[in-house]
Amino acid sequence: MKRLRGSHFPGPRPLTGLALLGLVAAFAMPPADAAADPGARHDAPPEATVTVPSAEQLRDPVWIAAGKQKFIHTCAYCHGTEGEAGKTRSFKTRTGWDPRIIHDTIVNGRVNGPNVMPSWKGSIPDPLVWKIVAYIKSLSADFEAGQQATR
Numbered sequence: 001m002k003r004l005r006g007s008h009f010p011g012p013r014p015l016t017g018l019a020l021l022g023l024v025a026a027f028a029m030p031p032a033d034a035a036a037d038p039g040a041r042h043d044a045p046p047e048a049t050v051t052v053p054s055a056e057q058l059r060d061p062v063w064i065a066a067g068k069q070k071f072i073h074t075c076a077y078c079h080g081t082e083g084e085a086g087k088t089r090s091f092k093t094r095t096g097w098d099p100r101i102i103h104d105t106i107v108n109g110r111v112n113g114p115n116v117m118p119s120w121k122g123s124i125p126d127p128l129v130w131k132i133v134a135y136i137k138s139l140s141a142d143f144e145a146g147q148q149a150t151r
């Protein structure tokens with residue numbers, strides 16, 4: 001290690017000037033959008049950039065099976081294995097349930113007086129959340145009808 005300190009060490013000096021220039025430039029020219037939307041760069045949650053899967057993906061039996069497995073493991077003690085139990089309406093009676101709303105409820109949770117739906121943000125990766133959404137949609141009352149319509 002000591003040898004590196006010698007005159008042969010091609011230290012970072014040539015770069016220092018450039019780095020300083022970069023710093024000066026950064027201070028001299030704040031990003032144009034900083035004033036317009038100060039929080040945009042740091043506060044945008046990763047969920048905001050997640051794209052909603054297609055209707056076909058949400059009907060994929062592989063997705064539904066993966067979502068079911070996770071649901072039974074993580075959610076069933078409150079909701080029952082098929083979303084029939086718990087403090088909210090049975091998932092099986094639903095029609096036209098917007099997948100994005102299901103997704104957001106899972107990610108953000110919900111508090112309704114003493115009824116607490118925990119937030120799963122950070123503990124369930126988003127792709128797996130969507131597979132759970134696929135499973136929940138597959139339980140809904142209109143699932144079969146929708147499936148026939150796409151055939």
Ligand code: HEC
Pocket residue numbers: 071074075076077078079086087088089102105106110111112115116117118120132136
């Ligand atoms: C500790 C119990 C508990 C667990 C665990 C739980 N939930 Fe919930 N969930 C609730 C309660 C209570 C509500 C109803 C909240 C309300 O009344 O607004 C709810 C609501 C929901 C809703 C909205 C239902 C509606 O009527 O709009 C969805 C979807 C949902 N949960 C999915 C899940 C999924 C998926 C999991 C597992 C990852 C999960 N929940 C785990 C307690 C739980």
